[in-house]
Amino acid sequence: MSMQLHTESVETRRVTDGPSAIRTRQLVRRYGEVTAVAGIDLDVARGEIYGFLGPNGAGKSTTMRMLCTLVAPTSGTAEVAGCDIAADPAAVRLHIGVALQEAALDPKQTGTELLRLQGRLYGLPKAVARRRADELGEWIGLGDALQRPIGGYSGGMKRRLDLAAALVHNPEVLFLDEPTTGLDPISRATVWEEVQRLNTELGMTIFLTTQYLEEADVLADRVGIIDGGRIVAEGTPSELKRSVGADLIIVRVAGSASPVIAALDRVAGVIGVEAHGSEAVISTENGSSVISAVVVALSERDIGVRELTLRTPTLDDVFLELTGNRIADDASDNDNDNQGTPSKGTTDNREQVK
Ligand SMILES: Nc1ncnc2c1ncn2[C@@H]1O[C@H](COP(=O)(O)OP(=O)(O)O)[C@@H](O)[C@H]1O
Numbered sequence: 546m547s548m549q550l551h552t553e554s555v556e557t558r559r560v561t562d563g564p565s566a567i568r569t570r571q572l573v574r575r576y577g578e579v580t581a582v583a584g585i586d587l588d589v590a591r592g593e594i595y596g597f598l599g600p601n602g603a604g605k606s607t608t609m610r611m612l613c614t615l616v617a618p619t620s621g622t623a624e625v626a627g628c629d630i631a632a633d634p635a636a637v638r639l640h641i642g643v644a645l646q647e648a649a650l651d652p653k654q655t656g657t658e659l660l661r662l663q664g665r666l667y668g669l670p671k672a673v674a675r676r677r678a679d680e681l682g683e684w685i686g687l688g689d690a691l692q693r694p695i696g697g698y699s700g701g702m703k704r705r706l707d708l709a710a711a712l713v714h715n716p717e718v719l720f721l722d723e724p725t726t727g728l729d730p731i732s733r734a735t736v737w738e739e740v741q742r743l744n745t746e747l748g749m750t751i752f753l754t755t756q757y758l759e760e761a762d763v764l765a766d767r768v769g770i771i772d773g774g775r776i777v778a779e780g781t782p783s784e785l786k787r788s789v790g791a792d793l794i795i796v797r798v799a800g801s802a803s804p805v806i807a808a809l810d811r812v813a814g815v816i817g818v819e820a821h822g823s824e825a826v827i828s829t830e831n832g833s834s835v836i837s838a839v840v841v842a843l844s845e846r847d848i849g850v851r852e853l854t855l856r857t858p859t860l861d862d863v864f865l866e867l868t869g870n871r872i873a874d875d876a877s878d879n880d881n882d883n884q885g886t887p888s889k890g891t892t893d894n895r896e897q898v899k
């Protein structure tokens with residue numbers, strides 16, 4: 546489906562120059578003793594896709610909820626589409642579209658009914674709301690399913706409908722909270738394609754949170770990595786990945802990997818070595834020219850190598866270097882496109898209570 550999304554039915558408010566789409570300064574949100582967001586400065590340019598990447602409990606949803614005026618900041622300031630979230634929340638809401646992590650869709654309603662209702666809620670006249678619902682329905686390509694109750698939709702269909710519902714009033718800035726968590730790989734790819742089209746065809750600014758490295762890597766122009774309520778790194782995906790070296794050699798050993806650090810101390814071409822459990826991450830400028838020297842140095846120290854991998858860095862390597870943990874594993878636990886409530890978070894063992 547590559548139908549153009551027409552915008553004539555709603556006033557176009559997009560401005561291409563002027564202030565940032567999102568700007569925050571020292572944004573903080575506390576819940577009692579818990580500091581969910583610990584002082585965040587964001588500058589998202591108009592027309593940009595910004596990926597907010599971090600593990601469960603990092604503070605992604607809380608940040609997004611503040612920007613969408615659903616939760617008040619404890620301190621700090623934020624402007625969205627040029628409007629102050631504290632002084633003018635109603636104006637912010639008119640300029641944004643929001644798809645939350647838990648889409649609250651009425652199972653008895655049909656897709657078309659939902660889209661029309663959403664249009665009416667945003668004050669579109671009845672005929673315009675109908676036309677807009679048809680346009681969006683065609684745009685998301687759910688076909689005949691749009692006339693059926695949402696209760697029978699798959700997880701992927703619900704997410705796409707929820708995405709379309711966030712677009713009825715042609716928002717300037719679109720907020721997506723973990724848009725593909727719990728989806729199977731094919732539904733995920735469909736959502737990615739839709740997000741990309743919104744950005745390239747309509748120039749929409751998109752702020753999305755994710756715990757999927759690949760999602761941030763594929764979709765985002767710029768990525769902010771968040772951990773413990775703070776942004777620990779920010780840049781384009783390639784800048785971030787380059788920061789950990791051109792090539793990585795990953796060595797898995799029997800027992801602790803800490804002896805690997807000393808063993809590779811003098812090996813030419815090795816930029817740095819980090820040990821985490823039984824795994825050592827060796828950053829190099831040119832992995833294939835260094836790998837045999839690494840193997841020799843390890844065998845000289847009688848370090849038993851179980852597995853040796855040469856690869857280019859991922860955003861997870863960036864996260865590991867900055868925080869000492871990986872984000873990746875929980876992402877693969879949730880790959881089921883279930884019909885019921887999304888399973889996000891329930892299998893995660895890193896839920897933080899700070
Ligand atoms: N309504 C709330 N009441 C108490 N604690 C909360 C609330 N919302 C979030 N938190 C806590 O704030 C932290 C960040 O949560 P959240 O923003 O949901 O993270 P993420 O979306 O990155 O998983 C977590 O420790 C979470 O338990």
Ligand SMILES: [Mg+2]
Nearest residue numbers: 605606607646
């Ligand atoms: Mg969240």
